[in-house]
Amino acid sequence: MSEEPLVEEIALDPLPLDAWHRENGARMVPFAGYEMPIQYAGEHGGIVAEHNWTRESASLFDVSHMGQLGVSGDQAGEALEALLPGGITSLKEGRMRYSLLLNEEGGILDDLMVTNTGQQYGLVVNGACKWDDIAHLREHLPDAVTLTHYADNALLALQGPKAADVLGALVPVASELTFMKACFADWEGVPLWISRAGYTGEDGFEIAVPGKHAEKLANALTEDDRVNPAGLGARDSLRLEAGLPLYGHDMTDGTDPVSADLTFALTKKRRESGGWMGHEPVAAILANGPKQRRVGLLLDGRMPAREGAGVYAGDTKVGTVTSGGFSPTLGQPIAMAYVDITHTADGTALECEVRNKRLSATVSPMPFVPHRYFRGS
Amino acid sequence: MPRYFTDEHEWIDVEGETATVGITDYAQEQLGDIVFVELPDVGAILDKGGDAAVVESVKAASDVYSPITGEVTEANSALEDEPALVNSSADEEGWFFRMTLSDRDELEGLMDDKAYKAFVDNL
Numbered sequence: 497m498s499e500e501p502l503v504e505e506i507a508l509d510p511l512p513l514d515a516w517h518r519e520n521g522a523r524m525v526p527f528a529g530y531e532m533p534i535q536y537a538g539e540h541g542g543i544v545a546e547h548n549w550t551r552e553s554a555s556l557f558d559v560s561h562m563g564q565l566g567v568s569g570d571q572a573g574e575a576l577e578a579l580l581p582g583g584i585t586s587l588k589e590g591r592m593r594y595s596l597l598l599n600e601e602g603g604i605l606d607d608l609m610v611t612n613t614g615q616q617y618g619l620v621v622n623g624a625c626k627w628d629d630i631a632h633l634r635e636h637l638p639d640a641v642t643l644t645h646y647a648d649n650a651l652l653a654l655q656g657p658k659a660a661d662v663l664g665a666l667v668p669v670a671s672e673l674t675f676m677k678a679c680f681a682d683w684e685g686v687p688l689w690i691s692r693a694g695y696t697g698e699d700g701f702e703i704a705v706p707g708k709h710a711e712k713l714a715n716a717l718t719e720d721d722r723v724n725p726a727g728l729g730a731r732d733s734l735r736l737e738a739g740l741p742l743y744g745h746d747m748t749d750g751t752d753p754v755s756a757d758l759t760f761a762l763t764k765k766r767r768e769s770g771g772w773m774g775h776e777p778v779a780a781i782l783a784n785g786p787k788q789r790r791v792g793l794l795l796d797g798r799m800p801a802r803e804g805a806g807v808y809a810g811d812t813k814v815g816t817v818t819s820g821g822f823s824p825t826l827g828q829p830i831a832m833a834y835v836d837i838t839h840t841a842d843g844t845a846l847e848c849e850v851r852n853k854r855l856s857a858t859v860s861p862m863p864f865v866p867h868r869y870f871r872g873s
Numbered sequence: 874m875p876r877y878f879t880d881e882h883e884w885i886d887v888e889g890e891t892a893t894v895g896i897t898d899y900a901q902e903q904l905g906d907i908v909f910v911e912l913p914d915v916g917a918i919l920d921k922g923g924d925a926a927v928v929e930s931v932k933a934a935s936d937v938y939s940p941i942t943g944e945v946t947e948a949n950s951a952l953e954d955e956p957a958l959v960n961s962s963a964d965e966e967g968w969f970f971r972m973t974l975s976d977r978d979e980l981e982g983l984m985d986d987k988a989y990k991a992f993v994d995n996l
Contacts, residue, residue, distance in 0.1 A: 545906075799909045802933075822931050851911070
């Protein structure tokens, strides 16, 4: 038996919850330069159990590998708008938006969340990209704007239908938030920045906390019987079911936002007005239509098609799987693939090639499993 | 019936001229939830150390190698409907396939129960 490693990097510094994970039975793997929990042992452990628990109750994920950045100073919003295709200056205090860092060619350097905290703009970027993102921002932001890296912060994600009840019991103000809103909170003297967001498709929160208080918060959350810890494995299968692309797999600096089916991240007004890096090539793709587009594939049978598998219409190769796996919720394999535009209509019958076998696949709308974000009652 | 182990975490039970092959409990634990097992066809000729089967867990596909050279005589059809048998009973019900034993000498390089336990303890 042999298993391909998930990542090849060598672990650097331990993250604030490193010891906590090990005490809680985590299996740690190198990821984004850190050691991160892939799954936990015990009765509630294992990717499928952790996945299902997130859909039914609430799970605590450590996403402290992600980069937490602050952009402040005069005209910080305008400065960010020169680099991001989304409306930033129009973002009201306490509101957040999904956006993209693009290069001059319109390729995606990273995807990120931007929040107007009132004091500044908070950015949460992918762990594996954060050093490049920081270099890119330093190079292109004007001198009047200050970039801060909150490297000592931890970031915990509490995700699932019971997340609001659990966090609300500790920090009442959290339950007043709706999807994509954020606020500051004081929890027993510990400053928290709480966002009602996440990457599982469920209702939930991401909580920024000073690293030295991360264990206390993780313990307080998991002391609640409705919460179990969950690792990167479940996070990946959850986001795949939710149709959410993963940077480095479903988008890279070689993919543009239109082909990646992330056109919603290009704020309408700014598609024409431009003024952001990569606008010209992206506007051309918007006008002419992309050659390929990211689609969802639902596969027959039980054999998953993984990243790299070819997608065929008859004998013709029409695309490539960029992430795929087995959906615990649906009980069948699902995938995301970039497919030639003429084969992207929902319901199109295609095939994936896995180990010289052809698996029947159908282009399927995403999310595969409906989102259950809390938008207010 | 003697059971042998490979350093790739396959086990092999030998009974006369026939051998049954599976993966160890340690292996299934490492793989996590198994969602699909691709088994060799009956009649396929396997080489010692060559590809024999593929185990798909939620997160990844992993190769299983043949511990010996021989011809596949039976594949465990129970795994088609219930691949999780490999998780719940790696040592017994979750066996993968049966094959002929063509060269007894090939067993000599394999570990016995005690040696395998020591091998795993050192990982």
